[in-house]
Amino acid sequence: MTNNDDIILIGDLTSDIEIDDDWVFNKIDEVIAESIEKHSALIALRVGTQLREISRVSGLALAKLIYGMRENWETYDDVNDDFEDTVISFIDIHKDNISRYANVWALFDKKLVPEELRETIQDKNIKDLIPVGLAISQGYEIEQEEWEAIAEAHDLTGVAKVLREDVKNKPPRKGSLQLYMDRDGTIWAFQNEERFFVGTLVVADKQDAVQKAINRIINGSGIIKQ
Secondary structure (H helix, E strand, C coil): CCCCCCCCCCCCCCCCCCCCHHHHHHHHHHHHHHHHHCCCHHHHHHHHHHHHHHHHHHHHHHHHHHHHHHHCHHHCCCCCCCHHHHHHHHHCCCHHHHHHHHHHHHHHHCCCCCHHHHHHHHCCCHHHHHHHHHHHHCCCCCCHHHHHHHHHCCCHHHHHHHHHHHHCCCCCCCCCCEEEECCCCEEEEEECCEEEEEEECCCCCCCHHHHHHHHHHHHHHCCEEC
């Protein structure tokens, strides 16, 4: 029986967390059985609320984990591969999401989110915050009233509308470095209204390894395709 207490999914974080589908589904069977035995829907409803909360917060927790590892990668001595390769193989997260997730937690770690709005924005789904982190990484500045609008947005569509109509309609903050890539793969850096040649990616090479490398460079550095 669950003794109508919490469904515990994470215990000692220093040890392996062994959770498989059968374990979770068996726990749900126990919850339903207890709710029937005690004629109490609240037992099942409370666990449903907890599962919903775990689902919501897990993305942001992973973002904080990835950000923390990235910022401290050089201090680890038990892994020889680079940061991205290790995260991809061990956590099994798509390569594009590594920088996206890290950019999201940077919003909080670097205190870019106004303190009075931190809790509200931190309660949002990770997918709603990814475009916010991307905008900041591309050099856009989000003002107080725009943070308030993001906090009030109900979903990704609302957040995207604020970014599109309010944030990105303004030029990036003065002095910020912008990276743009032409269709032929030429990368240009713009800063203080000056343009600098950076290099060229061979986008015409369709080999899988080359395309993956190009995508990693673009997503990891905030390059804007033109």
